[in-house]
Amino acid sequence: MRVAFVLGTTSGGTGRHVRMLVEGLVRRGHQVAVIGPRSVEEQFSYGRAGARFAAVAVSDRPDPANDLRTALAIRRLTRDADVVHAHGLRAGALAALGRRGGVLAALGRRGGVLAALGRRGGVLAALGRRGGPRLVVTLHNALTAGGFVGLVYGVLERIVARRADHVLVVSPDLGVGMARLGARDVRAAVVPAPGLRPAARTSRQVRDELGAGDRPVLLTIARLAQQKGLETLLDVAAGPWPSEQPLFVVAGDGPLRGELQSRIQAESLPVMLLGNRDDVPDLLGAAVALVMPSRWEGQPLTLREALMSGTPAIASDVGGIPEILGNAGILVPSGDVEGLRRAVQTLIAPGAAETLAAAAARRGREMPGEDDAVESVLDVYGGQDPKDD
Structure with missing residues (x-):
């Protein structure tokens, strides 16, 4: 043919x-x-x-x-x-x-x-x-x-x-x-999703590079563009937080980088823009969860990669995300700042991430x-x- x-x-x-x-x-x-x-x-x-x-x-x-x-x-x-x-x-x-x-x-x-x-x-x-x-x-x-x-x-x-x-x-x-x-x-x-290569560094090594200390790390992998809903992520990061602030880490680049970085600096938000990275397995290994505040997604490869690595996700209830995520994370309406913040607080509570990580690994094995x-x-x-x- x-x-x-x-x-x-x-x-x-x-x-x-x-x-x-x-x-x-x-x-x-x-x-x-x-x-x-x-x-x-x-x-x-x-x-x-x-x-x-x-x-x-x-x-x-x-x-x-x-x-x-x-x-x-x-x-x-x-x-x-x-x-x-x-x-x-x-x-x-x-x-x-x-x-x-x-x-x-x-x-x-x-x-x-x-x-x-x-x-x-x-x-x-x-x-x-x-x-x-x-x-x-x-x-x-x-x-x-x-x-x-x-x-x-x-x-x-x-x-x-x-x-x-x-x-x-x-x-x-x-x-x-x-x-x-x-x-x-x-x-x-x-x-x-293509097969995910093993992480090259330990979680502690990555966390030390990020300067995370003992704070939970929440990872977003996205093009810095309108579709990805990153202004919602910054609203969530602004708090308030009843306990220690988590560190939000964003891997990716795009047209909104300057605008996002300006707000992060002006408001002293606990958000790091890392730019494009080739060590996604390392970052996933150091993260408590993947966070996807997108306005819309189809079948995002980053979500599939997270599940294959045993990393749960907090994601917008849009497009093809619910079908992929199943019970391996928490779904939140797109643009719901308070709902997304509550989901983060739920997941970083002691023991919560471990339970969902097992479900994520199962979902990862079921991927086509x-x-x-x-x-x-x-x-x-x-x-x-x-x-x-």
Whole structure:
């Protein structure tokens, strides 16, 4: 089978997930191509995993001229594929617009855009026509912003729902939304976490580096961006605390770093911003719990990694988190500062973390593996391993 992956700019879980699928499909004898920005190849080395890589600029923000060029390029590069599997809403919409018989064809006929809009059914009718390779779109994120950006992404959701043959979603709420917009086939995506390497340092060594003393350490691993709800974490850290303040440690970087650091300094909050780290297993080993105050999450790899390490979590009751966490932590409504503070106080009480740590380790052992993920997409693609022919 010939499979072409399409993805946009990513520095995290989506890129690693595609790399895992590439490796699994190549091992099974399939021909694989990856189409996306040059930066993703530099970071994830799809070529070294056995895929043919083609650089195409899939931008983060709408740009009509660039988007048209990108959609045409995707169409040209995937014309011989059996399956096009796009990851993310932007990549999915551009792959959908490039399908034969769709919007690009409608706009290219006599009269262009205005004529397409004026013909019976117009562009919306073109959205319903499908041609060429089977199109699968995995949605890894939900939009948490409003305004013009929210309006544009609402249009992209409709394009994906109407044009994709199959939509895979990382959380139930995304599935409900796609079904409501008319998607024909919506399924749960299987997104495993890669195996977690052992910690290289002891808990005491990490705590000494952090200057934690005897205080409980609460770890957050997140991009410093609006979706992650980090202002709620700072509100929680501000107290009041009936006993000794815990130390909140945040691993990750992003556009809100300056704003968050300014508030931490101005209010003398017990929060450390560590930046990007490559010692996540060490940090998890030193933490009482993982804290995820996110506005939305799909199937966060950091939560899976925490569970595999036996670290319980306090997390927002959003997206795919409840299904992953089970009884291995405490769920709190997103943005509920008092509820999150009470959950932290509960977990740092003597004996509480140990009980939940055992549940976390059990959940970690139940997580799906990489073979489960590859077999699940092959089932969606409708093909079998060449070795089994």
